[in-house]
Amino acid sequence: MTSLLFDLSATQHPKGSRHGGAEYAKAVLRAILHMGAHQDIGGFVRDDWPEDPEVSLLTDQAGIKILRGSSFEDAGAIARELGYEHFFSGVPYHFHSTDFGTTDITLALHGLRSIELPSDIYEYLYRPTFSGILKWIGKSLLTEHYKRVRLAELHKLLNVKAGRINIISSSYHSSSVLYDILGRNSSVSRVTCYCPPSAVQTLETPSDADKRVIELGLDPRKYILLVSGARWEKNSYRALRDLTSLFSEHPSIFAGFKIAVSGGLPTLLPQVDASNIVGLPYVSVSDLAGLYASSYCFVYPTLNEGFGYPPLEAMAHGAPVICSSSTSTTEVCGKGASYFDPRRGSELRARVLELALNPDRRLLWQEAGRAHERAFRPLQERDLLQVAHLLLAAKEVAL
Numbered sequence: 001m002t003s004l005l006f007d008l009s010a011t012q013h014p015k016g017s018r019h020g021g022a023e024y025a026k027a028v029l030r031a032i033l034h035m036g037a038h039q040d041i042g043g044f045v046r047d048d049w050p051e052d053p054e055v056s057l058l059t060d061q062a063g064i065k066i067l068r069g070s071s072f073e074d075a076g077a078i079a080r081e082l083g084y085e086h087f088f089s090g091v092p093y094h095f096h097s098t099d100f101g102t103t104d105i106t107l108a109l110h111g112l113r114s115i116e117l118p119s120d121i122y123e124y125l126y127r128p129t130f131s132g133i134l135k136w137i138g139k140s141l142l143t144e145h146y147k148r149v150r151l152a153e154l155h156k157l158l159n160v161k162a163g164r165i166n167i168i169s170s171s172y173h174s175s176s177v178l179y180d181i182l183g184r185n186s187s188v189s190r191v192t193c194y195c196p197p198s199a200v201q202t203l204e205t206p207s208d209a210d211k212r213v214i215e216l217g218l219d220p221r222k223y224i225l226l227v228s229g230a231r232w233e234k235n236s237y238r239a240l241r242d243l244t245s246l247f248s249e250h251p252s253i254f255a256g257f258k259i260a261v262s263g264g265l266p267t268l269l270p271q272v273d274a275s276n277i278v279g280l281p282y283v284s285v286s287d288l289a290g291l292y293a294s295s296y297c298f299v300y301p302t303l304n305e306g307f308g309y310p311p312l313e314a315m316a317h318g319a320p321v322i323c324s325s326s327t328s329t330t331e332v333c334g335k336g337a338s339y340f341d342p343r344r345g346s347e348l349r350a351r352v353l354e355l356a357l358n359p360d361r362r363l364l365w366q367e368a369g370r371a372h373e374r375a376f377r378p379l380q381e382r383d384l385l386q387v388a389h390l391l392l393a394a395k396e397v398a399l
Contacts, residue, residue: 004391005067005079005103006032007089008043008059012052020196020309021110024170025090026055027197028108031388038062040392042084044075072098076161079103087162088391096153100162106391107157108168110196111306112177113233114150116327118143120303125268126232151181158182164189168387170196170307171328194383199309200316200373204286204293209317212290216260217278223258224352225295225319227288227310229279230264235324235342237266239301242345244273246352253356260291292317297355297362300324301342308332312376315369320362322351336372338365 010025076098092107119139169175210220229236247254298314324342340347
């Protein structure tokens, strides 16, 4: 069994919010510890990084040796000095200047958003500060230059000094984009697509879910749910603009309806009737489960995804899913969702009206979503185990 230095900093977003890459890293850690490889694992943590309580409990119970450093470059020094054979990071973008010596490294790349989607015309609405607007203008005017800078950073990461460099991608879309970008100018040994594990931790009973949403100020089945509202990449502004106009133009159909948005809101909301919006911060896993389960439907208008956990989570909780057709989402959601072009409000309006005017369609999409998530989960469980074996064996595991 190979000795492994695990990047525990990747299990927690630096701002403390929920992050898909961090959830992925935690799932991989749980799988590895479940295999009983405790004595062969060290955990790297940056001194100034917030710690995840669940991860702290897991590592304490398993007796994992915690190795601290003041910078990400220290991870390489620790790997070299203590003779670790393998290093893994679930969110590796900070390690482009790290020298790992002869240690093999495996890096999980969940998407290439900064290269595929440097900016959007409505990005300034999410951060209308002087620095935020200046950055948005710079990216808009110098898009190709910005992409070249991000490509250079990616090439630097994928050519760090190490033994073998293995890349795990979360979708075939991202794998293909990465392969196209890499060409021959890389030290990467291989790129493998492993489906990220399920993020569904608990299923709420209908009565418990309704109770939770009522406590949050919402009426069950009388709200449309969006998540990660304060992130421009998730495209909440367009969805809010189009949904509130839909409500105002069809008041008899959507009487009493609200739009619930977790994870904050854009700072500016021009052409949006904010009276129909209930803005929530990032909520707990149990509250989010309740929000999914009691929603009228879940709308995911994302502009770019490396994978996309929320639609699958919504499906598991019985929410009909109306999803952007961008990048990896159709690959992940399959026949479990109804799709729309995230930049065309008329398509989103049509999908919502389809449910409102045809109640049987809502039931159909509920069942289609549940069936798809149930069928998808064994693939996620299989790939999670393969990643755990790969990291501990330091050799390729056949798909």
